[in-house]
Amino acid sequence: MALLVFIVQLTFWGNQSATGGRFIAIINLFLVVLALLLNLINFKKVLFFALATGLFFDLYSNLTFGVFLFSHLLTALVLTLLLFNFFTNRSFYSLLLLGIIAVAVYHFFFLFFAGLLYLLNLNSFFIKADYFWGVFGQFISTAILLMIGFLIINKFSRRFKPSFLN
Amino acid sequence: MRRFFRPILVGIALVVILIATHYLRWLAPAENLLVKVLAPAQERLYGLTSGLRNFHNNWLTKRDLLAENEQLAEKLKNYQIDQAKLNNLQAENDLLKKELNFVQEEKTKFISAQIVTGVSDPASQSVVINRGAKDGLTKGLAVVEDSGILLGKIYKVSDNFSTVLLLTDNNSKVAAMLQNSTKTAGLVEGQFGLSFSMTNIPQTEAVQVGDLVVTSGLEGQIPKGLLIAEVATVKEVESEIFKTAILKPIISFADLSYVLVILP
Numbered sequence: 001m002a003l004l005v006f007i008v009q010l011t012f013w014g015n016q017s018a019t020g021g022r023f024i025a026i027i028n029l030f031l032v033v034l035a036l037l038l039n040l041i042n043f044k045k046v047l048f049f050a051l052a053t054g055l056f057f058d059l060y061s062n063l064t065f066g067v068f069l070f071s072h073l074l075t076a077l078v079l080t081l082l083l084f085n086f087f088t089n090r091s092f093y094s095l096l097l098l099g100i101i102a103v104a105v106y107h108f109f110f111l112f113f114a115g116l117l118y119l120l121n122l123n124s125f126f127i128k129a130d131y132f133w134g135v136f137g138q139f140i141s142t143a144i145l146l147m148i149g150f151l152i153i154n155k156f157s158r159r160f161k162p163s164f165l166n
Numbered sequence: 167m168r169r170f171f172r173p174i175l176v177g178i179a180l181v182v183i184l185i186a187t188h189y190l191r192w193l194a195p196a197e198n199l200l201v202k203v204l205a206p207a208q209e210r211l212y213g214l215t216s217g218l219r220n221f222h223n224n225w226l227t228k229r230d231l232l233a234e235n236e237q238l239a240e241k242l243k244n245y246q247i248d249q250a251k252l253n254n255l256q257a258e259n260d261l262l263k264k265e266l267n268f269v270q271e272e273k274t275k276f277i278s279a280q281i282v283t284g285v286s287d288p289a290s291q292s293v294v295i296n297r298g299a300k301d302g303l304t305k306g307l308a309v310v311e312d313s314g315i316l317l318g319k320i321y322k323v324s325d326n327f328s329t330v331l332l333l334t335d336n337n338s339k340v341a342a343m344l345q346n347s348t349k350t351a352g353l354v355e356g357q358f359g360l361s362f363s364m365t366n367i368p369q370t371e372a373v374q375v376g377d378l379v380v381t382s383g384l385e386g387q388i389p390k391g392l393l394i395a396e397v398a399t400v401k402e403v404e405s406e407i408f409k410t411a412i413l414k415p416i417i418s419f420a421d422l423s424y425v426l427v428i429l430p
Contacts (some may be wrong), residue, residue: 043170047177055184059197060283062290062321062329066185073177080170 028138031106032145034076035099036153038083050076064117071109078105092150099146103138198298198325205296205327208282213423274389275429276310277301281422282327291335291359291419292318297427298326308381308388308428315417316340316381316392317425328427332419333362333394341384342394344377344411351382354394354413362395364411373400373411387430 030053037046054072058065079102087094187193279295297303307320309330318338321331331338338356342364343349350371352364364379377397383390395413402409 044173047173051177051180051184054181056200058188059201060294060329062292062331065188066181069181069184073181077170077174077177084170 027141027145028103028106029145030072031075031099031102031138032142032149034079035095035102035142035146036149038076038079038098039095040153043080046076046080047073063114064122067110067113067117070113071106074109075102075106092147095146095150096143099142100139103135103142107135107138194324198327201324202326205282209280209296212282276426277303277429279309279328279425279427281425290337291332291356292321293330293332293422293425295328295330295425295427296326298324298328300325302429303328303427304387304430306385306387307430308392310392310426310428311417311422312424312426313417314392316388316394317419317422319388320427330425332356333415334359334419338362340388340394341382342379343382344371344373344379344397346372346374346377348372351384352411354379361415362413364397364413365408367409367411369402369404369407369409371409373397373409375399377411379411379413389428392428 034046034050037049050072051069054069057068057072061068079098082101083094083098087098184193188197277297279297281293282296283294295309303320303323305320305323309317309320311317316333318330318332318335319340320328322329333340333354333356335356336358338354340354341351342354343351344364344367348371350367350373352367354362354364356362367373375397379394379396381388381390381392381394393416395415397411398414399412400409401412
């Protein structure tokens, strides 16, 4: 799953970012899959997924090795803590909110680590003007994809159906 | 919370170990193997998306191409006349060199490479190619398009793949010169992933819109005379020592599938 997310995100959608396919390029597939997996599998497997995708992205990145690893790991940790302490499991609204928070948390950690390494002169780093428009676009695209994912999973599985105690 | 404590610790420890082993180069064989295994799938997917994008672009611009075709046919005719004159001059030049026992110029050595992925993170403009140290690549080599137009430089080299920093990246700097009467030297710098400009041009130098910019050969590994771009506008402020020429790329950096790396 981590391999598939990496290949589609980087090779397929990364290629689309230059022209015309800007909407496709602002989809962050890792965050969408992470939000879904948190509700479907156990925490250890989610952690493994986050670390694996972080490793793949770091291998192909020009930033200091470890920026994506830490960003992915901490995003997964924060989302897990939020899900188990505050949000209702198997709820459509909690999934949607989780996805939106995932985007904010992920970019916060990414900018934090990349910026910190820049300040320590270990990294060359700049943000273009349209970076934050891209983040805004990711909020919308993540919500849309999570909606679609929820509907599909709900159709074929009972994982997202609430269980009532009699 | 307690049940998460151990996995969190293990996760953080794993990240620290991975980073440490990466910088100690212990992870290099595994990284190279991983990239080698992933490369075929990535190449096919990248080729597929490039094909889809090209189909879309071609379909949209078909009518413009017909009009442009007529203009180009006319230009071609004129260039063919010029080519004939150049051929005569070349033949005469060769004869004169031979007679004066000039040293033969070395042929340029290059290796072709396929682009495996596009831009890998939002903070840089780079591509990854499927050639690395095993193919003789080193950091700083020039990467050009088929027709010899400079695209960027090799930035990072591993055994089987390399990262190419495109000219539009903010960290890209190439020693260049204008093809004007005084062969003005300067530095072509990337501008935040959007375009690039030539800086450090003395105020006394004449720069005109349309002047071509080529590599100056002052960087050891980049040959002289590689075409980079042409001057679009000139920004000069009287109080400053240098002026800046904003450059217009001759080719699109988006439609790249194969590149050539010039070997030393």
